[in-house]
Amino acid sequence: MIQYKELKTMAEMEQMQELEGRVWGMATLPTHQTLTAVKNGGIIVGAYADSKLVGFSYGFAGFDNGKSYLCSHMLGIDSAYRSQGIGETLKQRQREIAIQKGYDMMKWTYDPLETRNAYLNLTKLNGICNTYIENCYGEMQDGFNKGLPSDRFEIHWHLKSPYVVEKQLVNPENPIALNTLTYNQAGLPAFHKGKQPPELTEYSYSINIPKDFQGLKAASQDLAMDWRLQTRELFQKLFKAGYAAVRLKALENYGKYIFVRKENLDLGGDQS
Template sequence: MSNELFIKSLSTLEELQEVQQLETLVWGMDSIPTHQTLTAVKNGGIVLGGYINDQLVGFQYSFPGFKDGKVFLCSHLLAIHPEHQKKGYGKLLKLAQREEARKKGYDLISWTYDPLESVNAHLNIGKLNAICRTYMEDCYGKLEGSLNEGLSTDRFMVEWYINQDNQMDQELPSQATHLVTIEKDEHGLPFIKDYRLDTYEEVIAIPIPTEIQKIKKENLSLAIDWRSKTRKIFQALFAKGYVVVGIERKKEDNIQHYILKKQK
């Protein structure tokens, strides 16, 4: 028995039905119809499956997008079976997606994710070096499933320029300006006590909790407060021309920081 992940492109109805089943298991909501994923694959889209010993344990689904006269790849879903999460398989699927996208002639892959989900932030911004300058408020409206329950579906829209070694200068100064004051409540849960937006520093750091789902379960109003305040902060900073370019992790404080840099 091997634990090595084998990744391949999927295109048959049977393969996409298996993807549909895994999607329902992971996300806990209605899955994308196979007639949609099948049509996407036949028209420039990509569905990748990750297998362990011939068992599908992860997948990635994307389709063509078009904006401002340019075609890009819209990466819509990535899911890993609960028994195989936190093994680095998500990154492997994204790297395989990059290679398949290059073969099809794409230069840009874009997708959305919840900016308060620290694991996704670490993958998308920290490991893949995607960037973000767009905040989408309540992007999908109300969604089913425990991951989205209780909070508005705010999203970062990230940009991954797959033919560039570095999208922006990743050699950031060792010190970033902190605009947010964090404290902990009587149960040890972090919260934003205060913040300011009057900054013109080149590099700034904005915190998010490492366990927003835990906060949501233990104190929903506190999770909503995180959503509300970070929404205002990111919207204001993006409007000033700041771009999310990195992640700084400090797990011992149950906080990690987005690193934003002023766009020249």
């Protein structure tokens, strides 16, 4: 049975640091920094199997345009405990604590070509994204990111909005597809751009991405780079036109992003 609790002590920071190293295989955050963060508005929630820390979600206080928010910087789960709903529960516990502390917004980033993360952030949690950051963290050397620009979606989680609280569904029946996913002679998924409308005016659009981007990258770095650059162009075009990513449909061999106009979402009067 997995148990969850807020992490506050130096010993717990050390447990988080050890798990962080195993998850990403790169330099870890100093424990003095994480401890200071939680003493100044930050929140770390840990998931324990017996007495072993197997997952954590780490966030620190952020501030932008006169408003505070929680920047949820890391979500790490031991490889032996993935696909068990731990990530979703960690986020929900972090949300509960954030509201208690006075936050109404949480933000974090993820690689838009990672379907597992997209499904959690958009479909399960009802986060939204209308912000694309090119090469957000520069050249990263860990196994997940090495070799490609570290482009990121920035998720905005409107913690107390009807859209999140009521888990409002946005599943348009026939979104207009802006690309298709085909397979090359090696059986690898390739990006194919469809005919592009001169203006984006429809209720909803979709973009298809590979189901297993890490597997694709291992098989063909060139093909992975093409996906990065081609989708970057389409994502930025949609966001510039006022659309937001609201869902990732997990299909058998690929994921399908769904976009609608942000103004159509019930965010409780907060469109930031």
